[in-house]
Every structure is written in structure tokens, then in C-alpha cells.
Amino acid sequence: MNPQIQKLHQIAGKPERRIIGLMSGTSLDGLDVALCRIAGSGPATAVTLERFATVPYTDDLKNDIRTIFAKSEIDFEELCLLNPYIGRLHGQMVLDCLREWGISPVDVDAIASHGQTVYHAPKSQHQRDKFPNATLQIGDGDHVAVTTGIIALSDFRQKHVAAGGEGAPLAVYGDYFMFSKAGENRILLNMGGIANFTYLPADEDATVVFTTDTGPGNTLLDAYARKFLNKPYDENGALAASGTVDADLLAALKSNPFFDAPFPKTTGPEVFNPAYVETAKIRSQTTHIAPADLMATLVQFSADTIVEAVGRLPHPNPSPDFRGGAYAVYMSGGGMHNPALTGAIQRQLPNCTFGRTDELGINGDAKEAVLFAVLANECLTGGDTSFGDRQGVPSVTMGKISLPG
Numbered sequence: 001m002n003p004q005i006q007k008l009h010q011i012a013g014k015p016e017r018r019i020i021g022l023m024s025g026t027s028l029d030g031l032d033v034a035l036c037r038i039a040g041s042g043p044a045t046a047v048t049l050e051r052f053a054t055v056p057y058t059d060d061l062k063n064d065i066r067t068i069f070a071k072s073e074i075d076f077e078e079l080c081l082l083n084p085y086i087g088r089l090h091g092q093m094v095l096d097c098l099r100e101w102g103i104s105p106v107d108v109d110a111i112a113s114h115g116q117t118v119y120h121a122p123k124s125q126h127q128r129d130k131f132p133n134a135t136l137q138i139g140d141g142d143h144v145a146v147t148t149g150i151i152a153l154s155d156f157r158q159k160h161v162a163a164g165g166e167g168a169p170l171a172v173y174g175d176y177f178m179f180s181k182a183g184e185n186r187i188l189l190n191m192g193g194i195a196n197f198t199y200l201p202a203d204e205d206a207t208v209v210f211t212t213d214t215g216p217g218n219t220l221l222d223a224y225a226r227k228f229l230n231k232p233y234d235e236n237g238a239l240a241a242s243g244t245v246d247a248d249l250l251a252a253l254k255s256n257p258f259f260d261a262p263f264p265k266t267t268g269p270e271v272f273n274p275a276y277v278e279t280a281k282i283r284s285q286t287t288h289i290a291p292a293d294l295m296a297t298l299v300q301f302s303a304d305t306i307v308e309a310v311g312r313l314p315h316p317n318p319s320p321d322f323r324g325g326a327y328a329v330y331m332s333g334g335g336m337h338n339p340a341l342t343g344a345i346q347r348q349l350p351n352c353t354f355g356r357t358d359e360l361g362i363n364g365d366a367k368e369a370v371l372f373a374v375l376a377n378e379c380l381t382g383g384d385t386s387f388g389d390r391q392g393v394p395s396v397t398m399g400k401i402s403l404p405g
């Protein structure tokens, strides 16, 4: 037997595995590196987050990625070059983190690498009959494995698409395994570039849970912070807090079929980008809106679309203590650090309690990276949870395996 297959077999049989989850999201702020200790699988998954770091992307790398990011027309050579380049870079970033943490690569069982999403095109968006849902992540797993000498699992989203999903959101699997709690109706709200939430009903029914994108989280805020402030984001929502919401522009921004489509659904910066905002400005005759008022309106747009999606949740199998729309909301992702955004959400959901996933043992900035470690763990050792026969939440394990030698 190939000794590496033997090693894979041995890792899959261990009672506990050390897996590094890697996530670099749509904000392009950096690579999240989460070193996890994971025991069990499925609903019995137990995760300890041992170390976490965000390795910032250089401006040079951000600019390189932006040349091909979320665009329908790109330089194909750039895409081809960035695929191995990002794989190697992510591998090197893992090695740098391990050195800093004083941990040897031989003490890590696997890396779970999300890669860099460069284009996301669910059918609802591309609307071309003969083509399926589609999504593309680069930073090939073979380069991660060979660079680090550690077995890598990667490209998680393709199996989801192959099995009938949109390739996202995948958070439902990790959220259900890690955060579902009998007796509490929970919402796990992640506010990254795009916002999404997972619905975890109090009866813990796996055939009911789902995650859905709700629309923009920080992506539009960041784009205009770059323009108005020459900064990567509007720190603590300061500019937004100094402005006033424009009702006409807000209505124009909300006028998109994505918001009326059923759950679960996905979107991305391919739809919600500055061109979308500029079109809405023209439609609402607000082209001369002041920067602070535009930021305030964009914050309200993100907040309202999150709140309105929560308001449309079904309430199946309510538990005896169901409080009619009162959920325990646990936030994660960079948007939880923006009080303008969290305030606008909390004001509109007075019956909900709000906390961060930190209270549940997982740092909210690390949650998505941890998710991929959990998905890799499931691919290696689990895979028998049935999420039912529903569109968007196929009962499959995900991740392709790259051997380092």
C-alpha cells in the first residue's frame, strides 16, 4: 500500500485529529488559519480551537486577486498563474504560523483549505439553462500539500454543486455539528463580505436546518471605505454613524429578485458590487448623495436584508418553550466588530438575544476557518448524517484529498 494512503487510513481511524482550517473570504483581508483538535464526527463532533491567526494579505496580493475577482471578463493567464501561486502561498503561511506557534508540521494530521473564491455563479444568477450551479475557488490543494508536507483537503464546494447544491453556504454542516442545542432556537449569523445565517431549531432536526446568504455584509461598505477613506474598511462604522439613511436609495438597493427567492440561496460580489450601488443611485435619483449618507444607507441595506430574512424563517416543530420569533443569535465574521451594523440589526430584532460564537467556544473571527476543518474531519471519518432530501443541503461529505508525496 502507498504509505501515504496508509497514513490517511491511520488518521481517519484516530479518536482525535489535529486539523488546520484555512479560509480566505470575499473581503480579501487575509488568510484565516485555525488549528483545531477535533474528536468524533457528525453531531458528536467536539472541536477545540487551539490556535488562530489571520495572516494579512499584502496590497500586492490583494491587487493581483482583484484583477480576476468576481469579474465575468478576466486575463486568463493571471487566473492560471494565481492558482498555484495562492496554493503555495497559503502553504507557506501555514508553515509560518506553525513556526510561530512552536508546533511541528508532523504533529498536524491534515489541512482543510477553502482556497480563494474567484467567481460564484449559482443558476439563479447566471440564468443559462444548460449550465448547472457553478463556483470556482483557486489555490490548488496539491500545492498546499507539497509545500507543507501535510495531507490537504480542498475544493469543498464542488461536491456540494455535484450533489445539487449551489456550492454555498456550507456553514450549515459545521454549525449544526458544533452549535446546535436542544431547547434553544438558534441563529448563527456570519457577517463577512457577504452575510449569511444558519437556522438551528430547538428540536435539532437535521432535515430542517439550513444556511442561507442574506445579501451583502461588509462588501459594499469596504468598497466605499476604500473610495472615501482610502482605508480597507470604515472602522467601527464611524463614517456610517455620522450619516443619515436615504430612504429612496435604500428602496432601490432592496429591489432585487435575490431577496424574494426561497431559502437556502447564495450570492456574492458578482451581484452586490459598486456597479450595483451606482445603478441604484441613478434609479433613485440620489447620485449626489454625500459619502456619510451613502455609508449609512449601505449599513441599513445590509442590516435590513439580514433582519428581513430572519423575519421570513419558517417555524417548524417549535419546542414547548418556543418564544415566537425569539432566537438566540450568535454573531461571527468581521461585521460583528462594526457597531453601526450590529446596532441596526439589534434594534430591529428586540425579541432576540445577541452574543458572539466566542460564547460557544469558537472565536467569531475563526468560525469559517474552523468550519472547513470540521468538513475535512467529516470527509475523513464521518459522513453518515442525513440532512434529508432537500435542495441546497445535500447529505454528502466534501473535500478532495491531496497527498504531499
Ligand SMILES: Nc1ncnc2c1ncn2[C@@H]1O[C@H](COP(=O)(O)OP(=O)(O)OP(=O)(O)O)[C@@H](O)[C@H]1O
Pocket (backbone or CB within 6 Å): 024, 025, 026, 027, 028, 029, 190, 191, 192, 193, 194, 195, 218, 221, 222, 232, 233, 234, 235, 236, 237, 332, 333, 334, 335, 337, 338, 339, 368
Ligand atoms: N473594527 C471594525 N469596524 C468595522 N468593520 C470591521 C471591523 N473589523 C472588521 N470589520 C469588517 O470585517 C471584514 C472582514 O470580515 P471577514 O474576515 O469575516 O470577511 P471574509 O471572511 O473575507 O468574508 P466572507 O465571509 O464573505 O467570505 C472587514 O473587511 C471589515 O469590513
Ligand SMILES: CC(=O)N[C@H]1[C@@H]2OC[C@@H](O2)[C@@H](O)[C@@H]1O[C@H](C)C(=O)O
Pocket (backbone or CB within 6 Å): 025, 026, 117, 120, 135, 167, 168, 169, 170, 171, 172, 192, 193, 194, 195, 196, 211, 213, 266, 267, 268, 368, 371
Ligand atoms: C462562494 C463563496 O465563497 N461563498 C462564501 C462567501 O462568504 C460568505 C458567503 O459568501 C458564503 O456563502 C460562503 O462562505 C461560507 C463559509 C459558507 O459557505 O458557508
